[in-house]
Amino acid sequence: MAALTLVLMGGCNFFYEAFDESFDSDLVHEILGVILFVLWVTHLVVNRAWIKGLLNGKYNALRIVRTVINGGVVLCVLFLMISGVILSNHVFAWIGIESCTSFARTSHLLASHWYLIFVSLHIGLHLSLFVRGKVAMGVVSALGVYGIYAFIERGLWKYMTLQQPFYALDLEHGYLLFTLDYIAIMALFAVSMQLVMQALNRYFYIRNA
Template identity: 70%
Template sequence: MPISAKIRMPLDIAMTVATLVLMGGNGLFYSAFDGAVDSGLVHEVLGVVLFVLWAVHVVLNRAWVKAVLKGKYNALRIVRTIINAGVIVCVLFLMVSGVMLSTHVFAWLGIESGASFARNAHMLASHWYLVFVSLHIGLHLSLFIRGRVATGITFALAAYGIYAFAARGLWKYLTLQQPFFFLDLERGYLLFALDYIAIMALFAMAMSLAMKAMVYNSR
């Protein structure tokens, strides 16, 4: 088995975990460690790590990148391309805005202007990133979810994800109607993680079902 095939699964898992943790913003680290660590530094370092992991992911899937301008496009390929492009755009916006807002890792650059724009861009890109990543996972959901039990659990999570999406107010972040990120940890860390996992399951399952419908209709 090629080395690239061996690291794909651990890489995808690491990226998903990093995404979930980063969605908690600086407040998650501050609360988790009771202020004993610099939450901003941890968030920045983990953000850089995730960016590097995405770079590795793109390199491993460079065949797709090379084929973007080749061949014919059907409905499924168009959707797949839009989703992948959406992920890449969000990752780039997150990295650029993160560098502009950095007070630790990239503080040596001395960027002092555009903080307001960068803050809004970072919040907007982070939540659209969550959506596009979840849709991206949905494109390959059949590779990870097999059997009736696993499928049933995923459907249950997706159903709960509808409530979590509304309760966490993600639609406000996606439309910039929420001017700042509010982290509600009153229900605890486990429910925070469950809510965001369920939201990812919601979009992933929706994409998986839509993809099956497109494949069926193209026959």
């Protein structure tokens, strides 16, 4: 799903510019968006125990952080799907929604960038499952440090605060660098989240010892 997210952030436009104008990037974007939504629904069904347990038990800082991050992902996915349906020119064009397109476009832009951050934080909650060994973690951490520069240079904070009203895909230096920058941004927030969780775990361990 993380790889599909990167493709949706710019890959479709890359293929449009690199190959042929007959390549319908909007259609591919819509199809991949639907696939991503189905994957998230499947993910939630598989992990439905988390949803059932939301109202059970006590909430400490660790559980609050996990709930906010997971809730943020779900909320962004819903906004992306709803706004995507409204903006659809292919897959859902038969619905015929012609109003609220301006709001939907703004919502899609805002939700997509917050989604990237929340997904990265979500990965950070389980980073030790994906990255094993000190060398691998060192590489991911170094990538995360570069992610600070990429986050600022790519102007993600502008999209997240609606200071950038439209999506400007910058492929001036090639799609490979674009992908590397976004992977680094994801690594930045994933590693940061892991450090936060380690600090909280250590705090509660010492507190309860």
